[in-house]
Amino acid sequence: MFTGKRVLLIVSGGIAAYKSLDLVRRLRERGAAVRCILTKAGAEFVTPLSLSALTEDKVYGELFSLTDEAEMGHIQLSRDADLLVVAPASADLLAKMAQGRADDLASTALLATDKAVLAAPAMNVRMWEHPATQANLALLKERGVLTVGPNEGDMACGEYGFGRMAEPMEILAAIEEALAASPAAASGGGPSLNRPLAGLRALVTSGPTHEPIDPVRYIANRSSGRQGHAIAAALARQGAETTLVSGPSQLPDPAGLKTLHVETAEEMLAACQTSLPVEIAVCAAAVADWRSVARAQQKMKKNGAPASLELTANPDILAELSKAGDLRPSLVIGFAAETENVVAQAQEKLARKGCDWILANDVAPASGTFGGENNQINLIRAEGVEPWPQMTKLAVAERLCREIAATLGR
Ligand code: C5P
Numbered sequence: 461m462f463t464g465k466r467v468l469l470i471v472s473g474g475i476a477a478y479k480s481l482d483l484v485r486r487l488r489e490r491g492a493a494v495r496c497i498l499t500k501a502g503a504e505f506v507t508p509l510s511l512s513a514l515t516e517d518k519v520y521g522e523l524f525s526l527t528d529e530a531e532m533g534h535i536q537l538s539r540d541a542d543l544l545v546v547a548p549a550s551a552d553l554l555a556k557m558a559q560g561r562a563d564d565l566a567s568t569a570l571l572a573t574d575k576a577v578l579a580a581p582a583m584n585v586r587m588w589e590h591p592a593t594q595a596n597l598a599l600l601k602e603r604g605v606l607t608v609g610p611n612e613g614d615m616a617c618g619e620y621g622f623g624r625m626a627e628p629m630e631i632l633a634a635i636e637e638a639l640a641a642s643p644a645a646a647s648g649g650g651p652s653l654n655r656p657l658a659g660l661r662a663l664v665t666s667g668p669t670h671e672p673i674d675p676v677r678y679i680a681n682r683s684s685g686r687q688g689h690a691i692a693a694a695l696a697r698q699g700a701e702t703t704l705v706s707g708p709s710q711l712p713d714p715a716g717l718k719t720l721h722v723e724t725a726e727e728m729l730a731a732c733q734t735s736l737p738v739e740i741a742v743c744a745a746a747v748a749d750w751r752s753v754a755r756a757q758q759k760m761k762k763n764g765a766p767a768s769l770e771l772t773a774n775p776d777i778l779a780e781l782s783k784a785g786d787l788r789p790s791l792v793i794g795f796a797a798e799t800e801n802v803v804a805q806a807q808e809k810l811a812r813k814g815c816d817w818i819l820a821n822d823v824a825p826a827s828g829t830f831g832g833e834n835n836q837i838n839l840i841r842a843e844g845v846e847p848w849p850q851m852t853k854l855a856v857a858e859r860l861c862r863e864i865a866a867t868l869g870r
Contacts, residue, residue, distance in 0.1 A: 463491030465639055468541035470566045471511065473501025474548040475616040476582035476625035481506060483547060483628040484514040487635070495541065496520065499566045501550065523565040534565055538573035543638050546570070548582035548625045551593050557605070558596035578606040578638050578715060580631050585621030604655065604699075606715035608634035630712040637693045637714060640854045655699025656870035657861070661738040662700040663789070664692035665745035665777060667707035669725045673769065674756035681746050685709030687795075687835060687853045688744030692717055694857035695740065698865065703735040707745055725751065725774035732777055740864055741789040743778040743815075746797065750774060782814035791864060792816050796840075797823040806840045817841050819860070839863065 467487055471480045487494050496511045497520045508519040523534060538544065546553060546566075553566060557579075562568040570577060579600070587593055588610060601607065609626030626634070666688020670678040685706060692704035693714035702717035705728055713719040720731045725747045732741075750771035760766070778794040792815040796806035799822065806820035818840040821827075827836070835856050839846040848859065 461490040461636065462487060462639065465492045465543070466541045467492050467494050467635065468497065468538060468544045468569065469494055470497045470499070470544065470546045470549075470553075470569065471502040471506065472499045472546065472548055472550040472553040472566060473504060474550050474582045474625070475505060476548040477502055477505035479625055479628055480547050481510055481514060483545075483631055484511065486628055486632055488514065488516075490632070493517075495537070497537070497566050497569060499553065499564060501552070520565055523563075523568055534568050535572045537565075538569035539575070541573075541575055543635060544570065544573055544575055544577045545580070545631070545635060546577065547580035547631055549579035551581075551583045551587045551590075554579065554581060554593065554596045554600065558599045576604075576606060576638050578608060578631075578634055580608050580626050580634075581610050581623075582625030583610075583623050584615060584617055585619050585623040588621070588623040601716060604716075606634065606638055606697075608712065608715045626712065633712050634715040637690070637854070638697075640858070655697070656865040657695060657740075657868075658699030660700045660740060660868065660870075662692070662695040662702045662740040662742070663705065663732060663735045663738040663781075664688055664695065664702065664742045665705045665707075665728060665732065665747070666692065667709040667711075668746050669707045669728055669748045669774075670723045671725065671748045671751035671774070672723075672755050673752045674758065674760045676759050679748050679750070679752065680708075681748060683707075683746035685711050686833070687856065688742070689714050690853045690857035691742050691744055691860060692719075694854075694861045695742075695864075698861045700740060703738070705731045705735065705745070707747075724748075725777070729775045729777050729780060732781060736781075736784065736787045737789070739790045739868070740793075741781045741791070742793045742860070743781065744795050745777070747777060748774055776813065778815055779813040782816075791867065793860075793864075794818050796820040799824040803838050803840065803845055806838065807845075810840055810842070817863075819856075 471477050484494050494515045511519045556567040557570050562571045610622050611624045612622050613624045667685035668681045668683040670680050672678045689711050692702050696702040696717040704719045722728045722731050753770040753772050782792045794815045796809050796818050798805045802820045802822050806818045810818045820838040835853050836850040837848040
């Protein structure tokens with residue numbers, strides 16, 4: 461998956477540093493070359509020897525090491541990678557990054573790089589919630605630094621809340637997304653930003669919705685959220701200020717954007733409406749068409765099975781956004797998941813819903829689209845139909861972004 465990719469992993473101080481050892485192992489298993497910078501504080505938690513054994517490379521620590529500078533200067537170290545990953549990213553290192561300080565090897569490499577930077581913050585919940593940390597993070601995101609996590613949970617210090625570093629598998633997914641970006645878009649961490657959607661706002665819906673019948677049962681569908689999440693991540697990488705409104709999904713929140721979690725179609729519509737105005741809206745969610753009229757407060761007993769389930773139509777979020785008056789996004793894009801007559805049905809949908817484009821895809825079981833990695837799209841606009849070859853959902857997201865940028869004159 462990462463064959464030929466070079467990751468510079470910066471390990472700063474924090475108990476979560478032990479998870480970085482696992483991250484290195486998993487990156488190596490997937491074919492990436494990993495080089496590590498270990499900060500002084502990081503070395504209190506993991507040893508250079510462990511990292512060196514796992515990376516099969518030397519571990520860099522000192523800024524003023526004559527040997528290191530002779531072998532590989534600190535500028536070269538940061539340029540030699542495809543991606544810089546800071547995991548764990550301590551509150552202190554995030555503060556240094558925000559200020560542009562360069563008083564050790566890690567901060568110097570981060571300041572000198574022209575590559576994308578992905579940070580996985582990890583700290584005590586109070587430090588995480590502190591306005592100083594939040595302001596530093598907002599500034600870094602504005603400059604294009606990608607983030608993953610932190611997660612909520614018990615902390616090593618005995619407190620509970622946000623601050624646990626994302627799990628290695630979540631960081632891997634974020635690394636995959638960051639690396640999937642085109643080389644130009646991946647320059648998020650550096651000053652030479654080439655992000656065609658910068659200055660625009662985007663809204664993406666993704667995943668299924670769950671429509672409760674009682675506290676434990678719900679109506680749902682097989683959507684994984686992969687396509688919508690990939691589109692949201694791609695829009696964010698291209699510079700759009702992106703909000704992802706996601707129904708229940710196993711996927712981690714993509715790096716570098718705001719994710720709102722919802723369960724039902726009605727909650728999804730409300731979250732979308734509060735996210736307006738935006739210039740770009742992409743409705744990739746597989747919204748349940750109907751919900752149960754009644755929602756039992758207690759779990760329904762199986763021997764008292766209802767003779768029927770009365771259903772009512774859910775709001776159509778795509779249609780609502782398409783007729784949002786002054787708040788209508790300049791470009792409203794929907795999907796049409798069909799199992800037959802894909803193009804004809806999608807053309808009818810374009811007209812009926814009033815959106816600008818429809819990405820029509822075949823979701824017949826044999827296509828493997830639902831829950832799978834690949835998709836085959838027909839892009840349907842008023843002016844005609846453009847069939848795209850079969851490609852991964854990540855590639856669909858990238859191509860859609862290019863179409864959006866071209867249409868919006870970027
Ligand atoms: O009508 P159909 O469900 O096939 O339309 C699919 C498109 O409409 C998708 O873009 C989907 O996200 C959107 N949609 C919606 N709200 C609904 C139903 C579908 O936004 N209630």
